[in-house]
Amino acid sequence: MSLSSTFRTVPPAADVVIIGGGVMGTSIAFHLAEAGVTDIVVVERGELCGGSSGKPIGGVRAQFSDPLNIELGSRSLRAFQDFPHRPGADIRLDSVGYLFLLTTDRQAADFETCVEVQNGLDVPSRVITPGEALRLCPYISTEGLVAAVYSPTDGHARPALVVQGYADAAARAGVTFATHTSVTGIDTAGDRVTTVHTDHGPVSCSTVICAAGAWSGRIGAMAGIDLPVRPVRRQLAFTEPLTPPAPRIPFTIDFASSAYFHNSDDGLLFGLADPGQPDGFDTTWTPEWLELFRNVARHRAPALADMATTGGWAGLYEITPDHNALIGRSAELPDFLYATGFSGHGFLQAPAVGEILRDLHLDRTPFVDISPLSADRFRTGAEIRPEAHVV
Template sequence: MAKFPTQAEIVIIGGGIIGASTAYHLARLGKTDVVLLERHKLTSGSTFHAAGLVGQLRSNANITQLLGESVKLYRTLEQETGLATGWKMNGGLRLACTEQRWIEVKRQATTARSFGLEMHLLSPKEAQDFWPLMDVSDVIGAAFLPTDGQANPSDITASLAKGARNAGAKIFEDTEVTGLVVQNGRVVTVETSRGPIACETVVNCAGQWAREVGKMAGVNVPLVSVEHQYMITEPIPGVTSTLPTLRDPDRLTYYKEEVGGLVMGGYEPNPIPWAVDGFPKNFEFQLLQSNFDHFQQIMELALGRVPALETAGVKELINGPESFTPDGNFILGQAPELTGFFVGAGFNAFGIASGGGAGKALAEWVAAGRPPYDLSAVDILRFGRNHQDVGWVRERTLEAYGKHYSIAWPHEEHDSGRPLRRSPLYDRLKAQGAVFGEKLGWERPNWFASGSEEARDRYTFGRPNWTDAVAREHRATREFVTVFDQTSFAKFLLTGKDAEEALSFVSAGDMARPAGSIVYAPLLNPRGGVECDVTACRLSENVYYLISGTGAATRDFDWLRRNLPSGLDAHLTDVTSAYAVLALMGPNARRVLEKITADDISNEAFPFGAVRTINVGGAPATALRMTFVGELGWELHIPVEFAATVYEALMEAGAEFGIADAGYRAIETLRLEKAYWASGSDVGPDHTPFESGIGWAVKLDKAIPFIGRDALLARRGEPLRKRLAGFSVDDPDVVLLGRETIYRNGERVGWLSSGGFGHSIGKPIGYGYVRRPEGLDEDFVLSGDYELDVATVRVPAKVHLAALYDPEMERVLA
């Protein structure tokens, strides 16, 4: 047995499948000074009782890619290590028993096609041919993914551990981590039951204990434990080893073959949390008491699908707690609180499906200091202040668990833990018919009900019940004037005599602009991708006011903080909670604003792209002359205590000009028409400014170093391999949501990253990247015949590289 080390470059905490996979991939990358610590035995936490289904399709292309990496690894791992893994690529079936579920499945088939994943739609009889034991009397259709499969969790983990050891990693079982010593913003020592280990990097793969391990270092890991049950039967006639895995979401259940019998489990709508008051001591290789009463609801649903279960012998009802997260996605990445402290946890009962790919991605992240591709959907930086409270996290997580197999409706909002973060106008806007959505805990008005309209969302894959209301707000913005409450924007101050130099290095935008200027400031990663989407307002020589999206608050602050050059006089402060934001937009915006300010807001004194401090309705306001809706307007950033007063003044002054409230869904329809891309969907870390059509914002021709400059210069002159383009469809009844496949001359060339409807032009609009590995230019993009695959139906589309709505541009911005 290897001698217990006193130091290591990388210490991994947790010997489940994620920890073992991370160690395996780190060692294969040449990082051999890796120590994995497990407080008991490998797999003794939740891995040993995982069901072992391996599915791949998700709504995010990169997460689908990550899950595909798991399959790729599992297909060869046994041959490499000589240890069995139980891997079987027997395919996976997914049933649809309602018309709306069938639409969802067809849209998933389109998504699979977009991402290059093989998926076939089947009739009920064809599905039954794959799975003869099931009753299909209520089935409308099914999907089959031939590369899905199943594995033995403990065997795969053992195989990964052997592969890690073979490549040089060291694994120590029966070693409890008792503390973490933090100095100068990073963990320098891992204290264990066998002695301390000095280290440079810590990777927290402690499963449902990851939150407790994070606490030792002052890191928040937002996950909680939930009881999850499945049943193992005795052998059942007709169950063969080649039986595909089966998911029956309308009956909340899943199935896989095991030793001639079935594993059957499900996701009940009333889950039971576990370890609410802390974890019991020495909980290793342990299960919870079987709860047959609670499982009865799942059993009754399953009997209707698989009648043979009624007479099958039951070996065991497994009740094993697992970690779940508030949004149903797992957690990877470097924690914002520390440097060199990474997390891989919270796998929501699909840790086996994720294990191979997540361990690979996390290992590459640790080795390079950045993710190998855009993993923002699972990055720990997606969480915020609302996730600090474990009670709030548990409430939201239980809702997410209960929705695990519910239809993933477009534009669906969570109900739990609300309202939490509210603008000063929340109650007033609610009384005026506001229907709120939530992002990072913030309540944000999505749309406003009027008259007899029901002030709530009714979910559908067709025309939503809020369509007419949003169209009304859209037209009011185009023709008159509206007010948007955008208080939830993330807002930072960068101050100091070296603020310009620091920001010039971090951003690709030209920061050497005079005070009073607004600069679009894309922040690039070393690959040249757009890591953050920030608007920079230069308030004075030494002060920049930075604005970012609500959901990017933690991520963008973390990126700025980590990448501002050391040794400079530049200090970053989060001031999000200090300011409310009211956006006044529309042709009559100036007429309204000039009634409540004595300051000169003429186009000559206050041109587009300028920021000024003015007084509005008796309040000081940082006014930004800018627009995300394509109309004349100002964003008014006001100290929160003045928000209600300024709002009242705007509404009173605007009454004669047709002023109205408007919400975020109108912003979406307006920006689609104006070809304004959305950060996080249309543009992100895997897209360069030139691919995104925002090369104009990059100071590449100035001899000023900035992050990503070298990568862009290295590719200068090369043809682009993808280009963001807009698409419109003439049929107004087509619903574009994003992920629809783009076809050019009959060839699949990409997928939509976002979609919606333009009420001024009366057409569905989407944006997505046209891809061509051998290169493309604008002529290539604009030529050819395009179609979009919408729920497996090909729809003719027109391609655009400019705004679809652009009348009288000079009037709009003057």
């Protein structure tokens, strides 16, 4: 099956309807089908990988500040490493490491604490000197750097290849993919989900899993479930091919500004979160955005500031109030499950989350307690300490 394959025929009934055909939806479909769940339909409003998962290159890491996110990242890293065997696809994983550049003593102290937690969970991150950071990434300037943090097992892969790999394996196991199909409503009876309505007909079902990314708030509302997710545009750019070729460098992030860069085919990829970006579903790439990155680069990586670019990409982050995911089962509708709101971390956590949603559906105990990620936490005042907003 290719990512452009279209299955417009929506079956009249299914056991499980997964809403969203990105990396999260396809991972969930794969893990359910692998566990023997039959009669699964994935409903996608456009093409597979057409939303946030369409990012050209996605970072994969286990460097987080809290044990839960660390465990989600670590387990997913192992799955990405094993992807050629299960489900069986080359995802162009490049374990170049993640390099965080730190410019204040407070940042250094906070990251040192995080490294201790990460090391306790077998993540090989370490605090390094500015000089060591320069040897790893010769583009940077060490002026103003206090320290850096590096973990060699992190890196990046190709989201489209991951979605393709999961979707191919799921399709072989009998999963139906209804692309170019929009969800128009969800019927319930008491505390049960009964029907998902689409623009190609209704599907009666006993379980709905929302993996609709930035559109999840709308899907939740159809079932009377509050999923506090807002869409925010994020942009990146590609350099022209570089001669001589760029050295192989880590996924490098200036923590204070969120500016990042890494290898991309025969050049580099630049990115930065615009702090002034308003909420919305606009995914128009605007070249003038690039000046924000260049302003940071002039100080932190001067050679990058004047590199010519060939274009860029814009996609949507699905942001929650505390920048942590929503994963769980609805208390009001026990057969409505959700995995959304990853705030930029969805791709790198998708393999682990696919396992978790499989286990929730099958009433198994997941490998990690995800109750802190319940969408109800915002109603009960149990928000999680916000994860630093970086890619």
